[in-house]
Amino acid sequence: MTKITSKVYINVGRFGVSMAPFLFIALVILRLFLSTLHNSKTKKMAHPADVQLLNKALSGIGVDEKSLISILTKTHHEHKRFIRKGCSQFFIEDERQFERWDDSAIKNLKVEFKRFKDAVMLSLMHPWERDARLLKKALKKGPQLYGVIVEIACTRSSDELLGARKAYHSLFERSIEEDLATHVKGTERKLLVALVSAYRYEGPKVKEDTAKSEAKELLQAINNRDKRKPIEDEEVIRILTTRSKPHLREVYQQYKKISGKTITEGLEAEILLKETIECLCTPHTYFTKVFETALREDANEDDKKALTRLVSTQEAGNLKGISDKFAHKIEERVKGAYKDVLLGVLAKGQMSGQA
Known part of the structure; x- marks a missing residue:
């Protein structure tokens, strides 16, 4: 018996020796046909649409988990090989003839898969602990994340900010004021320390005359920025770090009436100060x-x-x-x-x- 496939057999003895060459040719043709049939099925299963779907699922911000599950649960080895060859932005051809993950793609995907986890963890964390950890991370990262410190200090209530300071003590056995004063070396230090130390009045009472007077002080400081940066002006820091948010919103309106433009329009070069005013006002x-x-x-x-x-x-x-x-x-x-x-x-x- 000569085996052609796992399911096809021919008895050579039945036809005689003279038929052997013809049977050999028939065997070759049959094997070629079966191979072609197998390849066509593989190509049909590994449709280019799956490659596009995977590329789309892993591109952008976050990942499309449902599409990934759909692809991974219906594929076999050959299908996955086809996908790896088609996703050149994630896989590269190794010198030993296999497709491997690109190291930079792995690094990026770890970040994208982590986004949902971070959102869950931060959302479930106690607000005081959450803000304390965000403050610590921003301080470690340096000037490029000082805006996060401003955001927390200026968008939280007085009690929320005080709670974050307490949590910082507990978690890191230091005060946020101490760490800021030690590690921030630039002109931002006075403003940042004063912002996180603030405990603002939160009632509705506003004195219009005082707000108008302080709007004029801010205008003068911004107009004199060629001589001294507004972020270094003691009066600017005092107003922004001690006054209530309703009062500062009134200052903002008075400034616009006096100058014809908003406070932030004159602070394009003072990014941290501009973000402080935006968060507060x-x-x-x-x-x-x-x-x-x-x-x-x-x-x-x-x-x-x-x-x-x-x-x-x-x-x-x-x-x-x-x-x-x-x-x-x-x-x-x-x-x-x-x-x-x-x-x-x-x-x-x-x-x-x-x-």
């Missing part, structure tokens, strides 16, 4: 800017992480109005469970605004 403008920056195609990793920080730390009502503006962009740029978290929080903010 026009937080919605600040939150919108953070979302816009994070969802840009060329956004860096620190900018993208700001999305997680905002949805995990801000009350839903603070983000109302942002959903309509960014929902489509989030649908387009963000993937999977992480996208669901972002849209869920923003939708909650919209409902809070309608209540």
Whole structure:
């Protein structure tokens, strides 16, 4: 008996020796046919659409877990090999003739898979601990994340900020004021230390005359920025770090009446001071800017992480109005469970605004 496949047999003795060459040729043709049939089935199973689906699932911000599960649970070895060959942005051809993960792709995917985990952890963490850890991380990262310190100090209530300072003591056995004074060497130090130390009055009372007078002081400091940076001006620091938020919003309005423009228009070169005023006086403008920056195609990793920080730390009502503006962009740029978290929080903010 001569074996052709696991299921096809021919009895050579039945036909005689003279038929052997013809049988050999028939065997070769049959094997070629079966091989072609197998390859066509493999190609049919490993459809290019799966390659496109995988590329899409792993591109953007976050990952599309449902698409990944769909691909991984229906594929066999040959199918996966076809996918690896088709996903050149994630796999590269090794010199030993196999497709391996690109190291940079692994690093990037770890970051993307981590986004949902970070959002869950920050959301479930006690607000005091969460803010203390964010402050510590921003301080370690240096000037590029000093804006996070400003955001926490200026968008929290007095009691929330005091709680974060207590948690910082407990977690790191130091005070945030001490660490800021020690590690921040630039002109930002006085402002940052004063901001995290603040315990503002939170009542509605505002003195219009005082607000008008302080608006003039701010205008003078900004107009004299060629002689001294506003961030180094003692009166600017005093006003921004001791006055209540309702009072500062009145100062903001008085400044606009006096000068014909907003305070931040004259502070393009003073980014940290500009963000301080936005967080205190026009937080919605600040939150919108953070979302816009994070969802840009060329956004860096620190900018993208700001999305997680905002949805995990801000009350839903603070983000109302942002959903309509960014929902489509989030649908387009963000993937999977992480996208669901972002849209869920923003939708909650919209409902809070309608209540």
